[in-house]
Amino acid sequence: MGRFVTVRAHDAGFSFVEVMVAVLLLAICAVPMMEAIRNGLSVSSAGADKARELRCLKNTMEAVLAEPYQTLWLAASQDNAASYVLPEDASCAGVNRRLAISLCEQTGSTTVFLSSGSAQNRRESAMLYIALSADKGYSFTTMVAR
Template identity: 65%
Template sequence: MRAAVRQHGFSFVEVMVAVVLLAVCVVPMAEAVRNGLSASTAALDKAEELRCMKNSMETVLAESYPALWSAAVKDGGVSYVLPEDAACQRVVRSLTLVLCEQCAPIPVPLAPGVAQDRRESAMVSVSLTSDKGYSFTALVAR
């Protein structure tokens, strides 16, 4: 009886069960941490893209109406060059300028010969899209 009282601690089976339970719990936790870290990286990329798109759109809208008009008349805005921005190096942006009188919901372009005659009443529809999903549209009037 005296020998049984002095034995304290865990048996080998109890230790193995505890290790297996810990292993079963640690794997999902490690996966959750990995997913959380990758989600934060994706959120940073989307925030950078959004900032780039907003800055690009603000720069285009800061242009004068005659400058946007002439770019739209010339070649649909293809010759209009978006400003270089160090944060926009990984974002592919596409700008479309369309002259229209009835621009909602979809801009209906004016014919090239008619455009100059309706300069006072027409608007320039400015659309900026990125390769990753953001799209901004605005109308610029005289």
Template identity: 35%
Template sequence: MVNLAWRGPARRSQSGFTLFEALLAILLLGTCLIPASYALRDALHGPADNAAAARNLDCVTNLMETVLASPYSMLYGLATSDGASAYPIPNETGCPARQVKIQLYGNAVTKVIGPGGTSPYLLYVSVSLADPADGNPYTLSTLVAR
């Protein structure tokens, strides 16, 4: 016959959590929810910043395309040894101030390649935002050959 008096180790009730489990769950939720709330806040404020950055990049890109569409003789006439150019910058609505630098690139006599040269065959063209307080100046640079 089976002895029914001894039933083995006492079984724990499966109907709830222990205090340790509840505290651990609260700690983990708090650890995950705080960074998630910061990420959500930043995501809500981010689109305005991204729109301004995209607009600034578009303005610099459009000006660079305009400069590169100019005849080489005009660019060569505006080139200087220090990069300070008198290129006429069109006034576009919604665009911040931009600057164009056109330099002679390379030295025809010594065959040295680099900005500030005297060679009439290669120009260094750079377009960027004029105000460094705007954050990223979005500098675009290229070499233009005759």
């Protein structure tokens, strides 16, 4: 029974196989961690871009709504604001903005879009439907009454 309990002095330490298994386990754990770190860094830069786009659209919508009603009415009645020049803003560098101003009328719970000819007869009841959007997803829409 005593011969099974004895330990030889030269058996102390790790074998090559044990070291390789430990390195393999560490590598298996490190690969997902590196991927998570890389994704975290890319998400933070994407978040900054989305915040800049949101700030740009908010500032642009405020500038458009600050215009006189008659200016917006003329832009909508001519060509749905295709000729309307969006205000320049330093926060909008690299943001592709699209503005559409249409004439509409609210009948009950539905919005009816008007042509420029039919809207001239209903200048007091017609409203401006202003839609501002960016290519990366944000959009603002509002209706303005006289």
